[in-house]
Amino acid sequence: MTLSPSGRVDIVPQGEFHFEVRFFEGESDKRYRSWSLPLAAAEAITRWWLRRSLPLGEVPLSGESLKMDVRAEETCSISLKRVAGESDILELYRETPIADWLCYHNLWQGPHSYESPKLLIVTCMDYRIHLHVPERFAYVLRLAGANLRHREFDLACVLAFAGIRHVCLVGHTDCAMESLKDKREVFASGLQRVGGWSKSRAELQFDLFAPRLAIPNVVDFTLFEAAWLERRFPGVVVAPMIYDVKDSSLHQIVRQP
Known part of the structure:
Protein backbone atom coordinates (compact mmCIF):
# COMPACT_ATOMS: atom_id res chain seq x y z
CA MET A 1 0.00 0.00 0.00
CA THR A 2 1.14 3.53 -0.75
CA LEU A 3 -0.46 6.96 -0.74
CA SER A 4 -0.92 9.80 -3.22
CA PRO A 5 -2.17 13.35 -2.55
CA SER A 6 -5.75 12.13 -3.03
CA GLY A 7 -5.84 8.41 -2.29
CA ARG A 8 -3.97 5.15 -1.91
CA VAL A 9 -3.10 2.04 -3.87
CA ASP A 10 -3.05 -1.57 -2.64
CA ILE A 11 -1.29 -4.44 -4.44
CA VAL A 12 -3.02 -7.71 -3.57
CA PRO A 13 -1.96 -11.24 -4.68
CA GLN A 14 -4.61 -13.02 -6.76
CA GLY A 15 -3.58 -16.61 -7.41
CA GLU A 16 -0.16 -17.93 -8.28
CA PHE A 17 1.07 -15.34 -10.79
CA HIS A 18 -1.47 -12.49 -10.80
CA PHE A 19 -1.95 -9.48 -8.55
CA GLU A 20 -4.80 -7.02 -8.27
CA VAL A 21 -3.92 -3.33 -8.26
CA ARG A 22 -6.60 -1.47 -6.28
CA PHE A 23 -6.88 2.31 -6.25
CA PHE A 24 -8.95 3.96 -3.52
CA GLU A 25 -10.33 7.47 -3.40
CA GLY A 26 -9.26 9.78 -0.56
CA GLU A 27 -9.41 8.33 2.96
CA SER A 28 -12.46 6.18 2.24
CA ASP A 29 -12.58 2.50 1.31
CA LYS A 30 -14.55 3.19 -1.85
CA ARG A 31 -12.63 1.53 -4.65
CA TYR A 32 -11.84 3.89 -7.54
CA ARG A 33 -10.33 1.47 -10.07
CA SER A 34 -8.81 -1.99 -9.99
CA TRP A 35 -6.95 -4.27 -12.39
CA SER A 36 -5.95 -7.92 -12.28
CA LEU A 37 -2.47 -8.16 -13.76
CA PRO A 38 0.44 -10.59 -14.15
CA LEU A 39 3.24 -10.15 -11.63
CA ALA A 40 5.58 -8.13 -13.87
CA ALA A 41 2.78 -5.77 -14.84
CA ALA A 42 1.75 -5.25 -11.20
CA GLU A 43 5.37 -4.50 -10.30
CA ALA A 44 5.62 -2.02 -13.17
CA ILE A 45 2.41 -0.31 -12.03
CA THR A 46 3.84 -0.04 -8.51
CA ARG A 47 7.13 1.43 -9.74
CA TRP A 48 5.23 3.94 -11.86
CA TRP A 49 2.95 4.90 -8.95
CA LEU A 50 5.81 5.39 -6.52
CA ARG A 51 7.72 7.47 -9.07
CA ARG A 52 4.80 9.68 -10.06
CA SER A 53 2.58 9.69 -6.93
CA LEU A 54 -0.22 11.09 -9.08
CA PRO A 55 -3.71 12.06 -7.95
CA LEU A 56 -6.21 9.32 -8.72
CA GLY A 57 -7.78 11.38 -11.48
CA GLU A 58 -4.56 10.96 -13.44
CA VAL A 59 -4.26 7.19 -12.99
CA PRO A 60 -4.48 5.61 -16.47
CA LEU A 61 -7.29 3.23 -17.31
CA SER A 62 -6.42 -0.33 -18.26
CA GLY A 63 -6.35 0.49 -21.95
CA GLU A 64 -4.12 3.47 -21.37
CA SER A 65 -1.67 1.38 -19.34
CA LEU A 66 -0.12 0.22 -22.59
CA LYS A 67 1.54 3.62 -22.78
CA MET A 68 3.57 2.65 -19.70
CA ASP A 69 5.46 0.00 -21.68
CA VAL A 70 4.47 -2.80 -19.31
CA ARG A 71 5.84 -6.21 -20.28
CA ALA A 72 4.25 -9.08 -18.39
CA GLU A 73 6.01 -12.37 -17.75
CA GLU A 74 3.85 -15.34 -18.66
CA THR A 75 5.51 -17.82 -16.34
CA CYS A 76 8.20 -17.96 -13.69
CA ALA A 176 -4.24 -18.48 8.67
CA MET A 177 -4.28 -15.40 6.44
CA GLU A 178 -4.41 -17.69 3.39
CA SER A 179 -7.94 -18.76 4.33
CA LEU A 180 -9.05 -15.52 5.98
CA LYS A 181 -11.93 -14.92 3.57
CA ASP A 182 -13.59 -18.11 4.86
CA LYS A 183 -13.42 -17.04 8.52
CA ARG A 184 -16.02 -14.23 8.56
CA GLU A 185 -18.50 -16.04 10.80
CA VAL A 186 -15.81 -17.34 13.16
CA PHE A 187 -14.34 -13.82 13.43
CA ALA A 188 -17.71 -12.22 14.16
CA SER A 189 -18.75 -14.79 16.77
CA GLY A 190 -15.34 -14.60 18.43
CA LEU A 191 -15.50 -10.81 18.80
CA GLN A 192 -19.04 -11.11 20.12
CA ARG A 193 -17.99 -13.65 22.73
CA VAL A 194 -14.61 -12.23 23.78
CA GLY A 195 -14.69 -8.58 22.77
CA GLY A 196 -18.29 -7.78 23.62
CA TRP A 197 -19.00 -6.49 20.10
CA SER A 198 -22.31 -6.70 18.30
CA LYS A 199 -22.46 -9.10 15.34
CA SER A 200 -23.01 -6.29 12.83
CA ARG A 201 -20.06 -4.28 14.14
CA ALA A 202 -17.78 -7.33 14.04
CA GLU A 203 -18.86 -8.18 10.49
CA LEU A 204 -18.22 -4.60 9.41
CA GLN A 205 -14.73 -4.75 10.91
CA PHE A 206 -14.03 -7.97 9.03
CA ASP A 207 -15.38 -6.63 5.75
CA LEU A 208 -13.25 -3.51 6.09
CA PHE A 209 -9.90 -5.09 6.90
CA ALA A 210 -9.97 -8.71 5.69
CA PRO A 211 -9.63 -7.84 1.97
CA ARG A 212 -6.42 -5.95 2.75
CA LEU A 213 -4.91 -8.72 4.89
CA ALA A 214 -6.03 -11.86 3.08
Whole structure:
Protein backbone atom coordinates (compact mmCIF):
# COMPACT_ATOMS: atom_id res chain seq x y z
CA MET A 1 0.00 0.00 0.00
CA THR A 2 1.14 3.53 -0.75
CA LEU A 3 -0.46 6.96 -0.74
CA SER A 4 -0.92 9.80 -3.22
CA PRO A 5 -2.17 13.35 -2.55
CA SER A 6 -5.75 12.13 -3.03
CA GLY A 7 -5.84 8.41 -2.29
CA ARG A 8 -3.97 5.15 -1.91
CA VAL A 9 -3.10 2.04 -3.87
CA ASP A 10 -3.05 -1.57 -2.64
CA ILE A 11 -1.29 -4.44 -4.44
CA VAL A 12 -3.02 -7.71 -3.57
CA PRO A 13 -1.96 -11.24 -4.68
CA GLN A 14 -4.61 -13.02 -6.76
CA GLY A 15 -3.58 -16.61 -7.41
CA GLU A 16 -0.16 -17.93 -8.28
CA PHE A 17 1.07 -15.34 -10.79
CA HIS A 18 -1.47 -12.49 -10.80
CA PHE A 19 -1.95 -9.48 -8.55
CA GLU A 20 -4.80 -7.02 -8.27
CA VAL A 21 -3.92 -3.33 -8.26
CA ARG A 22 -6.60 -1.47 -6.28
CA PHE A 23 -6.88 2.31 -6.25
CA PHE A 24 -8.95 3.96 -3.52
CA GLU A 25 -10.33 7.47 -3.40
CA GLY A 26 -9.26 9.78 -0.56
CA GLU A 27 -9.41 8.33 2.96
CA SER A 28 -12.46 6.18 2.24
CA ASP A 29 -12.58 2.50 1.31
CA LYS A 30 -14.55 3.19 -1.85
CA ARG A 31 -12.63 1.53 -4.65
CA TYR A 32 -11.84 3.89 -7.54
CA ARG A 33 -10.33 1.47 -10.07
CA SER A 34 -8.81 -1.99 -9.99
CA TRP A 35 -6.95 -4.27 -12.39
CA SER A 36 -5.95 -7.92 -12.28
CA LEU A 37 -2.47 -8.16 -13.76
CA PRO A 38 0.44 -10.59 -14.15
CA LEU A 39 3.24 -10.15 -11.63
CA ALA A 40 5.58 -8.13 -13.87
CA ALA A 41 2.78 -5.77 -14.84
CA ALA A 42 1.75 -5.25 -11.20
CA GLU A 43 5.37 -4.50 -10.30
CA ALA A 44 5.62 -2.02 -13.17
CA ILE A 45 2.41 -0.31 -12.03
CA THR A 46 3.84 -0.04 -8.51
CA ARG A 47 7.13 1.43 -9.74
CA TRP A 48 5.23 3.94 -11.86
CA TRP A 49 2.95 4.90 -8.95
CA LEU A 50 5.81 5.39 -6.52
CA ARG A 51 7.72 7.47 -9.07
CA ARG A 52 4.80 9.68 -10.06
CA SER A 53 2.58 9.69 -6.93
CA LEU A 54 -0.22 11.09 -9.08
CA PRO A 55 -3.71 12.06 -7.95
CA LEU A 56 -6.21 9.32 -8.72
CA GLY A 57 -7.78 11.38 -11.48
CA GLU A 58 -4.56 10.96 -13.44
CA VAL A 59 -4.26 7.19 -12.99
CA PRO A 60 -4.48 5.61 -16.47
CA LEU A 61 -7.29 3.23 -17.31
CA SER A 62 -6.42 -0.33 -18.26
CA GLY A 63 -6.35 0.49 -21.95
CA GLU A 64 -4.12 3.47 -21.37
CA SER A 65 -1.67 1.38 -19.34
CA LEU A 66 -0.12 0.22 -22.59
CA LYS A 67 1.54 3.62 -22.78
CA MET A 68 3.57 2.65 -19.70
CA ASP A 69 5.46 0.00 -21.68
CA VAL A 70 4.47 -2.80 -19.31
CA ARG A 71 5.84 -6.21 -20.28
CA ALA A 72 4.25 -9.08 -18.39
CA GLU A 73 6.01 -12.37 -17.75
CA GLU A 74 3.85 -15.34 -18.66
CA THR A 75 5.51 -17.82 -16.34
CA CYS A 76 8.20 -17.96 -13.69
CA SER A 77 9.67 -20.66 -11.51
CA ILE A 78 9.45 -20.24 -7.73
CA SER A 79 11.15 -22.63 -5.34
CA LEU A 80 12.10 -22.83 -1.68
CA LYS A 81 15.75 -23.41 -0.80
CA ARG A 82 16.55 -24.63 2.68
CA VAL A 83 19.84 -23.64 4.28
CA ALA A 84 21.45 -26.93 5.33
CA GLY A 85 24.95 -25.51 4.98
CA GLU A 86 26.65 -22.19 4.30
CA SER A 87 26.93 -23.06 0.60
CA ASP A 88 23.11 -23.03 0.36
CA ILE A 89 22.92 -19.31 1.10
CA LEU A 90 22.13 -17.31 -2.02
CA GLU A 91 25.02 -15.27 -3.40
CA LEU A 92 23.11 -12.01 -2.91
CA TYR A 93 22.95 -12.55 0.86
CA ARG A 94 26.47 -13.80 1.55
CA GLU A 95 28.62 -11.69 3.88
CA THR A 96 25.52 -9.78 5.05
CA PRO A 97 23.49 -9.89 8.29
CA ILE A 98 20.93 -11.96 6.35
CA ALA A 99 23.48 -14.75 5.91
CA ASP A 100 24.56 -14.41 9.54
CA TRP A 101 20.99 -14.97 10.70
CA LEU A 102 20.37 -17.90 8.36
CA CYS A 103 23.49 -19.59 9.74
CA TYR A 104 22.46 -18.90 13.33
CA HIS A 105 18.83 -19.98 13.00
CA ASN A 106 19.25 -23.04 10.80
CA LEU A 107 22.81 -24.14 11.60
CA TRP A 108 23.42 -22.71 15.10
CA GLN A 109 26.59 -21.05 13.86
CA GLY A 110 27.84 -17.59 14.77
CA PRO A 111 28.05 -15.26 17.78
CA HIS A 112 25.35 -15.43 20.43
CA SER A 113 25.32 -11.67 21.00
CA TYR A 114 26.15 -8.43 19.20
CA GLU A 115 26.90 -4.88 20.30
CA SER A 116 24.17 -3.35 18.11
CA PRO A 117 21.36 -4.48 15.77
CA LYS A 118 22.22 -5.38 12.18
CA LEU A 119 18.92 -6.66 10.82
CA LEU A 120 15.15 -6.18 10.78
CA ILE A 121 13.03 -9.34 10.80
CA VAL A 122 9.38 -9.01 9.80
CA THR A 123 7.28 -12.11 10.39
CA CYS A 124 3.80 -13.25 11.35
CA MET A 125 2.45 -13.17 14.90
CA ASP A 126 1.61 -16.90 14.76
CA TYR A 127 2.46 -18.57 18.08
CA ARG A 128 4.19 -21.48 16.30
CA ILE A 129 6.99 -19.28 15.01
CA HIS A 130 10.02 -19.47 17.28
CA LEU A 131 12.94 -17.51 15.90
CA HIS A 132 16.52 -18.15 17.00
CA VAL A 133 18.07 -14.68 17.10
CA PRO A 134 21.32 -13.63 18.82
CA GLU A 135 21.03 -11.04 21.58
CA ARG A 136 20.90 -7.44 20.32
CA PHE A 137 21.22 -8.64 16.72
CA ALA A 138 17.85 -7.73 15.21
CA TYR A 139 14.67 -5.75 15.48
CA VAL A 140 11.67 -8.09 15.18
CA LEU A 141 8.30 -6.90 13.92
CA ARG A 142 5.38 -9.34 14.12
CA LEU A 143 2.25 -8.66 12.06
CA ALA A 144 -0.66 -10.77 10.81
CA GLY A 145 0.65 -12.53 7.74
CA ALA A 146 3.89 -10.48 7.91
CA ASN A 147 1.84 -7.92 6.02
CA LEU A 148 3.35 -4.43 6.12
CA ARG A 149 0.47 -2.64 4.44
CA HIS A 150 -0.49 0.34 6.60
CA ARG A 151 2.54 -0.44 8.84
CA GLU A 152 5.19 0.85 6.47
CA PHE A 153 6.10 3.61 8.93
CA ASP A 154 7.24 1.00 11.47
CA LEU A 155 9.79 -0.27 8.99
CA ALA A 156 10.78 3.26 7.99
CA CYS A 157 11.54 4.13 11.63
CA VAL A 158 13.97 1.23 11.95
CA LEU A 159 15.71 2.20 8.73
CA ALA A 160 15.89 5.89 9.62
CA PHE A 161 16.78 5.73 13.31
CA ALA A 162 18.89 2.56 13.46
CA GLY A 163 20.45 2.65 9.99
CA ILE A 164 19.36 -0.92 9.21
CA ARG A 165 19.99 -1.86 5.57
CA HIS A 166 18.98 -5.53 5.59
CA VAL A 167 15.48 -6.93 6.09
CA CYS A 168 14.21 -10.51 6.28
CA LEU A 169 10.53 -10.82 5.34
CA VAL A 170 9.40 -14.17 6.72
CA GLY A 171 6.10 -15.78 5.79
CA HIS A 172 5.27 -19.24 7.11
CA THR A 173 3.57 -22.48 6.18
CA ASP A 174 -0.05 -23.05 7.19
CA CYS A 175 -0.71 -19.31 7.54
CA ALA A 176 -4.24 -18.48 8.67
CA MET A 177 -4.28 -15.40 6.44
CA GLU A 178 -4.41 -17.69 3.39
CA SER A 179 -7.94 -18.76 4.33
CA LEU A 180 -9.05 -15.52 5.98
CA LYS A 181 -11.93 -14.92 3.57
CA ASP A 182 -13.59 -18.11 4.86
CA LYS A 183 -13.42 -17.04 8.52
CA ARG A 184 -16.02 -14.23 8.56
CA GLU A 185 -18.50 -16.04 10.80
CA VAL A 186 -15.81 -17.34 13.16
CA PHE A 187 -14.34 -13.82 13.43
CA ALA A 188 -17.71 -12.22 14.16
CA SER A 189 -18.75 -14.79 16.77
CA GLY A 190 -15.34 -14.60 18.43
CA LEU A 191 -15.50 -10.81 18.80
CA GLN A 192 -19.04 -11.11 20.12
CA ARG A 193 -17.99 -13.65 22.73
CA VAL A 194 -14.61 -12.23 23.78
CA GLY A 195 -14.69 -8.58 22.77
CA GLY A 196 -18.29 -7.78 23.62
CA TRP A 197 -19.00 -6.49 20.10
CA SER A 198 -22.31 -6.70 18.30
CA LYS A 199 -22.46 -9.10 15.34
CA SER A 200 -23.01 -6.29 12.83
CA ARG A 201 -20.06 -4.28 14.14
CA ALA A 202 -17.78 -7.33 14.04
CA GLU A 203 -18.86 -8.18 10.49
CA LEU A 204 -18.22 -4.60 9.41
CA GLN A 205 -14.73 -4.75 10.91
CA PHE A 206 -14.03 -7.97 9.03
CA ASP A 207 -15.38 -6.63 5.75
CA LEU A 208 -13.25 -3.51 6.09
CA PHE A 209 -9.90 -5.09 6.90
CA ALA A 210 -9.97 -8.71 5.69
CA PRO A 211 -9.63 -7.84 1.97
CA ARG A 212 -6.42 -5.95 2.75
CA LEU A 213 -4.91 -8.72 4.89
CA ALA A 214 -6.03 -11.86 3.08
CA ILE A 215 -3.21 -13.78 1.37
CA PRO A 216 -4.21 -16.24 -1.38
CA ASN A 217 -0.69 -17.72 -1.46
CA VAL A 218 1.90 -16.96 1.21
CA VAL A 219 4.93 -17.65 -1.02
CA ASP A 220 3.68 -15.36 -3.80
CA PHE A 221 2.75 -12.66 -1.33
CA THR A 222 6.07 -12.75 0.54
CA LEU A 223 8.03 -12.64 -2.70
CA PHE A 224 6.07 -9.73 -4.11
CA GLU A 225 6.06 -7.81 -0.82
CA ALA A 226 9.86 -8.10 -0.65
CA ALA A 227 10.24 -6.82 -4.22
CA TRP A 228 7.87 -3.94 -3.47
CA LEU A 229 9.76 -2.96 -0.32
CA GLU A 230 13.08 -2.94 -2.16
CA ARG A 231 11.64 -0.55 -4.72
CA ARG A 232 10.06 1.55 -1.99
CA PHE A 233 13.39 1.78 -0.13
CA PRO A 234 16.26 1.71 -2.65
CA GLY A 235 19.52 0.64 -1.05
CA VAL A 236 17.84 -1.79 1.36
CA VAL A 237 18.17 -5.54 0.73
CA VAL A 238 14.97 -7.44 1.49
CA ALA A 239 15.18 -11.24 1.66
CA PRO A 240 11.89 -13.16 1.25
CA MET A 241 11.77 -16.37 3.29
CA ILE A 242 9.37 -19.04 4.48
CA TYR A 243 9.39 -20.50 8.00
CA ASP A 244 8.26 -24.11 8.22
CA VAL A 245 6.13 -24.48 11.34
CA LYS A 246 6.70 -28.26 11.36
CA ASP A 247 10.47 -28.19 11.84
CA SER A 248 11.21 -24.48 12.54
CA SER A 249 13.53 -24.21 9.52
CA LEU A 250 13.99 -21.17 7.31
CA HIS A 251 13.79 -21.44 3.53
CA GLN A 252 14.88 -18.83 1.01
CA ILE A 253 12.37 -18.02 -1.75
CA VAL A 254 14.04 -18.29 -5.15
CA ARG A 255 12.38 -16.85 -8.24
CA GLN A 256 13.72 -17.57 -11.70
CA PRO A 257 12.27 -16.22 -14.97
